[in-house]
Amino acid sequence: MTHIFRLLSVLLLLAVPSVALAQQPLQVDIARGHLEPTPIAIPDFITAGGTDTRGADIAGVIAADLESSGLFTTVDPRAFIENIQDFNLRPRFQDWRVINADALLIGQVTRQSDGRLLVGFRLWDTRLQEQMVGLQFVTAPENWRRVAHRVADAVYERLTGESGYFDTRVIYVSEGVGPRGEPVRRLAMMDQDGANPSFLTDRSYWSLLPNYSPSNQQITYVSFLDGQATTYVYDLESGRQEALFASGGTGLARVDPDGQSLSARFSPDGEQLAVSIELQAGHDIHLFDLRSRNLRRLTEHPADDVEPSFSPEGDQIVFSSSRSGGSQLYVIPVNGGDAQRVSFGAGRYTAPVWSPRGDLIAFVKQHNGQFSLGVLDAGGSGEERILYQGYYVDTPAWSPNGRVILFTRGDRGRDGTEYEIWSVDLAGFNLQRMPITGQSSDPAWSPLIE
Amino acid sequence: MKFKLVLIAGMTAFLAACASTPPQTTTEAPTQEPPRTTRTETPGPVDQGPVPGTEAHFVATAGDRVFYDLDRSTLTSAGRETLRRQADWLNAYQGVNILIAGNCDERGTREYNLALGARRANAARDYLVSLGVSPSRIQTVSYGKERPSCRESGERCWSLNRNATTMISGGVTG
Numbered sequence: 001m002t003h004i005f006r007l008l009s010v011l012l013l014l015a016v017p018s019v020a021l022a023q024q025p026l027q028v029d030i031a032r033g034h035l036e037p038t039p040i041a042i043p044d045f046i047t048a049g050g051t052d053t054r055g056a057d058i059a060g061v062i063a064a065d066l067e068s069s070g071l072f073t074t075v076d077p078r079a080f081i082e083n084i085q086d087f088n089l090r091p092r093f094q095d096w097r098v099i100n101a102d103a104l105l106i107g108q109v110t111r112q113s114d115g116r117l118l119v120g121f122r123l124w125d126t127r128l129q130e131q132m133v134g135l136q137f138v139t140a141p142e143n144w145r146r147v148a149h150r151v152a153d154a155v156y157e158r159l160t161g162e163s164g165y166f167d168t169r170v171i172y173v174s175e176g177v178g179p180r181g182e183p184v185r186r187l188a189m190m191d192q193d194g195a196n197p198s199f200l201t202d203r204s205y206w207s208l209l210p211n212y213s214p215s216n217q218q219i220t221y222v223s224f225l226d227g228q229a230t231t232y233v234y235d236l237e238s239g240r241q242e243a244l245f246a247s248g249g250t251g252l253a254r255v256d257p258d259g260q261s262l263s264a265r266f267s268p269d270g271e272q273l274a275v276s277i278e279l280q281a282g283h284d285i286h287l288f289d290l291r292s293r294n295l296r297r298l299t300e301h302p303a304d305d306v307e308p309s310f311s312p313e314g315d316q317i318v319f320s321s322s323r324s325g326g327s328q329l330y331v332i333p334v335n336g337g338d339a340q341r342v343s344f345g346a347g348r349y350t351a352p353v354w355s356p357r358g359d360l361i362a363f364v365k366q367h368n369g370q371f372s373l374g375v376l377d378a379g380g381s382g383e384e385r386i387l388y389q390g391y392y393v394d395t396p397a398w399s400p401n402g403r404v405i406l407f408t409r410g411d412r413g414r415d416g417t418e419y420e421i422w423s424v425d426l427a428g429f430n431l432q433r434m435p436i437t438g439q440s441s442d443p444a445w446s447p448l449i450e
Numbered sequence: 451m452k453f454k455l456v457l458i459a460g461m462t463a464f465l466a467a468c469a470s471t472p473p474q475t476t477t478e479a480p481t482q483e484p485p486r487t488t489r490t491e492t493p494g495p496v497d498q499g500p501v502p503g504t505e506a507h508f509v510a511t512a513g514d515r516v517f518y519d520l521d522r523s524t525l526t527s528a529g530r531e532t533l534r535r536q537a538d539w540l541n542a543y544q545g546v547n548i549l550i551a552g553n554c555d556e557r558g559t560r561e562y563n564l565a566l567g568a569r570r571a572n573a574a575r576d577y578l579v580s581l582g583v584s585p586s587r588i589q590t591v592s593y594g595k596e597r598p599s600c601r602e603s604g605e606r607c608w609s610l611n612r613n614a615t616t617m618i619s620g621g622v623t624g
Contacts, residue, residue, distance in 0.1 A: 304565040416601040
């Protein structure tokens, strides 16, 4: 299913001696960088040995990654003066300063005798004339895109001080209509930049609301394979999947289903699922221990408690509930205690997702016929910030570093709402459509792939 | 307790409910062709009114759906009236089992609507049970906002899509 590979070696290149200058090193402000994106020059990676080493393709993927963050702008290669031929020589910095390249990324690809690619890069601060980071990777040629994403992550991390998110994948729901007009909902998977799309489930049943495990090896999703919404755990390596509930107690939870079960999210240690399960009196949040297979009821209220999400420490869960009338957001400790309301603005709040940093909760708000994507203070102050407003919003998904949110955006179409996955950064800037063919929804963003 | 659904029955009912394009088309078989195997649909039967005990009869005499107010799962008086007719019909055709599907408009998040749809289906089921229909004859399912019977974006369609739809799932008797 997923092709996991290991980058065989990651070596720090020896820093080339530099001239020390009393200047600030190049730094990209992640909160304000979009106002003045940092210019970076990325020449095609040099082909040092062999042919067809994808030096230009690798540079292209890195450039697209960095530009997609909104924090960088790449300098037009037609403006380049120096034609770098030797990866190990210090660049002529003046040539890069005059074309306003604050950063210069040069790289080299070598096809080794064993057929694998050796990809090395150096990131230069052109003003300080210093190497900021240099790494090299060895990998099978078919993994060249992943190496490019790893380089982009290293550049992003060095310049912003925060971990990157380019070597990641997105699982989502591909929405369509079958030959007889029936709705089709299939799980699909792609690289974060839209490359390598593939389907995980077929069109014979609906697949909805996927979520990643922290180990990257499994997902949960809601399947209609058994006729009604049922939580499934799906192993990405083997393609094997198991229902949380199945009649006769044959599911993971070993109890008969009482009703439907909905989206499940993994605890940060990967050992538990938080999931909303329908009982006679409505939906309540439950904790399912994947090892002991013990199912524990966490909330007990006649109103529907749905859409649970763990805090990054794993000690609290945020969920949405109609217990006070319209849907609002509540936080409940995992080990006992009352639920505290954390949303207070006008409108109905749904789809809460705790940020990987812990301080914010992303949400969807519905008010006066408009939908908003926002973030609010997880501490309960009620303070919130709207990042996007439009006709329809659902299912926020955080980037692993907590700086970008993917979400389902709906717009009024000829045949009802049309759904696409969009991204926006935490400041509400850099709104972009994900490059997916056809309608799509329910993004789940993978952890950084090891 | 719920059971596995009869998907085919549900799909057929859904298509019938759409009512815009009937799934079968009537085609005359060519008469002057040399003898060979031709493959065309059998012409549709002439409508003589629904056969008693069938889903079409159920829809014609009782009505197959009840509607809900925005964001609500409580039955309206019109909804209760429809369900009383459904209960009368079901009590007359004791061999028939039903599937009640709860549906929602598209103006809410996916999971929220799956929960709301379940409430709508359950509210209809509970009322039928209170009118003497055995719970063992009734399955429920929520389709949330995934299966709208009306597809345009606007209040007219949204109000039609906020419903619980009763479908014959098996055991039809004449």
